[in-house]
Amino acid sequence: MKSNLNEMPNKTETTPDVPRQFQRNTLMKQPNYWIFAAVTLLMMAVPLFTSSNSVLFMLTNIFILGVFAMSYDLLLGYTGIISFGHAMFFGIGAYSMGLSLRFFDNAEAGVLVALAAAIVLCFIVSFFVGLLSLRLRDTFYALITLAVATIFLIAAEQWRSLTRGSDGFNFTADIPNNLFGFINLLDRQTVYYLGLVFIVAMFLIMRRFIYSPVGRTLQAIRENENRVASLGFNVLHYKLISNVVAGVIAGLAGIMYAFSIRFVNPHSVLGVELTIDVLLMTVIGGVGTLVGAIVGAGIIEISSHWLMGLRDVHPIFERWVILFGIIFILIVMFFPAGIVGTIRQKWKARRSSL
Amino acid sequence: MLKVNQLQTYIEQFHILQGVEFEVPEGQVTVILGRNGAGKTTTMRSIMGLTPAKSGEILFQGKNIMALPPYVTAKKGIGYVPEDQDIFGTLTVEENMRVAMRKEDKATLERQEWILSLFPDLKAAWKRKGGNLSGGQKQMLSIGRALVNETPLLLIDEPSKGLAPIMVKKVMEALQIIKNDTTVLLVEQNFMMASRIGDYFYILDEGRTVYQGEMEQLRKDEELRKKYLGIS
Numbered sequence: 001m002k003s004n005l006n007e008m009p010n011k012t013e014t015t016p017d018v019p020r021q022f023q024r025n026t027l028m029k030q031p032n033y034w035i036f037a038a039v040t041l042l043m044m045a046v047p048l049f050t051s052s053n054s055v056l057f058m059l060t061n062i063f064i065l066g067v068f069a070m071s072y073d074l075l076l077g078y079t080g081i082i083s084f085g086h087a088m089f090f091g092i093g094a095y096s097m098g099l100s101l102r103f104f105d106n107a108e109a110g111v112l113v114a115l116a117a118a119i120v121l122c123f124i125v126s127f128f129v130g131l132l133s134l135r136l137r138d139t140f141y142a143l144i145t146l147a148v149a150t151i152f153l154i155a156a157e158q159w160r161s162l163t164r165g166s167d168g169f170n171f172t173a174d175i176p177n178n179l180f181g182f183i184n185l186l187d188r189q190t191v192y193y194l195g196l197v198f199i200v201a202m203f204l205i206m207r208r209f210i211y212s213p214v215g216r217t218l219q220a221i222r223e224n225e226n227r228v229a230s231l232g233f234n235v236l237h238y239k240l241i242s243n244v245v246a247g248v249i250a251g252l253a254g255i256m257y258a259f260s261i262r263f264v265n266p267h268s269v270l271g272v273e274l275t276i277d278v279l280l281m282t283v284i285g286g287v288g289t290l291v292g293a294i295v296g297a298g299i300i301e302i303s304s305h306w307l308m309g310l311r312d313v314h315p316i317f318e319r320w321v322i323l324f325g326i327i328f329i330l331i332v333m334f335f336p337a338g339i340v341g342t343i344r345q346k347w348k349a350r351r352s353s354l
Numbered sequence: 355m356l357k358v359n360q361l362q363t364y365i366e367q368f369h370i371l372q373g374v375e376f377e378v379p380e381g382q383v384t385v386i387l388g389r390n391g392a393g394k395t396t397t398m399r400s401i402m403g404l405t406p407a408k409s410g411e412i413l414f415q416g417k418n419i420m421a422l423p424p425y426v427t428a429k430k431g432i433g434y435v436p437e438d439q440d441i442f443g444t445l446t447v448e449e450n451m452r453v454a455m456r457k458e459d460k461a462t463l464e465r466q467e468w469i470l471s472l473f474p475d476l477k478a479a480w481k482r483k484g485g486n487l488s489g490g491q492k493q494m495l496s497i498g499r500a501l502v503n504e505t506p507l508l509l510i511d512e513p514s515k516g517l518a519p520i521m522v523k524k525v526m527e528a529l530q531i532i533k534n535d536t537t538v539l540l541v542e543q544n545f546m547m548a549s550r551i552g553d554y555f556y557i558l559d560e561g562r563t564v565y566q567g568e569m570e571q572l573r574k575d576e577e578l579r580k581k582y583l584g585i586s
Contacts, residue, residue: 216452217453220442223443227440229428232503
């Protein structure tokens with residue numbers, strides 16, 4: 001366009017008060033920075049108040065599943081695509097770590113190989129699954145991810161010599177107690193802090209990604225693909241980026257899960273139930289909020305832990321999954337945009353009415 | 355700048371465009387007129403590649419852009435403002451503009467500044483979500499987004515549709531300025547607006563180009579308006 005800047009109206013009269021350089025949406029400039037800092041500090045202090053391994057174990061799993069759910073939110077909440085096979089990336093990560101620790105005598109080498117293998121495999125699988133299916137309608141993507149995830153599940157069940165089939169394998173004996181000379185992965189407190197660092201780092205990275213130009217384009221794609229294409233953006237290219245980032249982060253979460261659980265079997269880390277769980281975590285917490293995924297992971301982990309514990313109180317709690325279903329229905333009824341999403345909506349409505 | 359020959363487009367089994375032909379000379383505003391269902395929007399969508407044409411020829415700056423994906427067409431320098439504006443409702447005005455920017459360089463930011471001087475209403479709504487804007491503001495944002503990149507040709511589909519008269523006036527004033535820099539292909543039902551902005555017109559009927567001429571001629575010829583557009 002031959003812009004007629006010379007003919008622009010007088011600057012003092014009409015030039016808008018809009019920055020010529022865009023500012024980054026950094027967390028420190030946000031009012032909820034203090035909430036983030038306070039929650040992080042509180043979580044850092046938890047081991048000072050409790051030495052209960054089961055509490056630390058549960059919180060560690062919430063951190064890890066929170067990261068897994070955030071990676072799913074990137075797909076569902078920020079790109080608008082639904083996957084029924086996201087667990088395969090989590091499983092790739094968990095199996096990479098379990099197998100590496102089993103086969104490598106040197107723990108450091110094992111961990112590094114697992115890390116590299118998980119990242120490369122998740123990258124390749126998410127790239128090619130995306131390339132095959134993302135150009136089609138979203139329902140095809142959902143079905144193709146389900147099909148590929150099922151292939152991974154069946155492979156893990158059938159390749160008994162490597163994976164020990166449906167029984168899976170425990171690798172507690174292979175967990176290093178002196179990784180890189182100072183990390184004792186057999187210590188629950190160490191794994192807890194590792195999980196906390198992991199979720200804080202992943203949250204900041206994903207937040208940065210979401211507010212980047214690529215992240216904004218993904219949100220626009222979620223709203224209207226055709227419009228984004230007519231603005232000159234290759235929609236498939238951006239969806240692939242989202243798919244690969246979500247896949248690799250889910251793989252990293254799988255690695256951390258292996259450190260925490262010290263056991264893998266096909267259904268616990270590759271099953272479609274895990275994808276449904278992560279979908280529930282994202283929906284309960286609030287789709288497209290990022291932090292909602294962590295809240296959703298916390299609610300699912302704590303409520304399932306609590307409901308299972310009630311089995312000793314009354315036999316009816318043997319059917320805790322049904323009760324969990326009721327809790328889910330109540331949350332959807334009272335928090336239609338998820339817990340974080342609904343709170344945000346109400347907060348904004350209140351602010352705008354003042 | 356743009357030449358369309360014998361454009362044939364189907365939507366499912368329906369033969370919508372049955373030989374649309376027109377030319378958009380550089381530096382002019384060419385208006386496509388026609389009754390509802392004549393194929394005006396489909397023509398725009400076919401040029402963009404959103405509803406790909408089955409046959410015919412679309413030449414932009416001498417090169418055939420038929421069957422190109424929409425993002426390639428846009429990158430070649432064609433901006434598109436669709437009929438329903440398609441604002442990203444959960445993004446702010448600022449984010450809507452930034453999403454549209456293929457580059458965030460000095461020239462693009464200057465263009466943004468120019469756009470905001472054309473549409474000061476957008477300045478006031480800079481941090482508001484797209485979904486909370488009025489119809490007029492959405493239209494301004496949609497036009498602004500299409501112009502924020504280097505855009506030699508702007509396709510605008512019914513910019514006055516559903517707008518209050520005051521907003522129609524504002525959009526029209528902005529288009530009067532935009533046309534000094536950018537070649538425009540305008541689809542418009544509002545004859546008053548089309549006749550004030552347009553230089554040349556084509557009338558579509560049942561997917562075919564049935565009449566063409568200088569806008570001045572249509573302004574003066576009431577019989578012609580009655581015959582093809584049903585307005586006096």
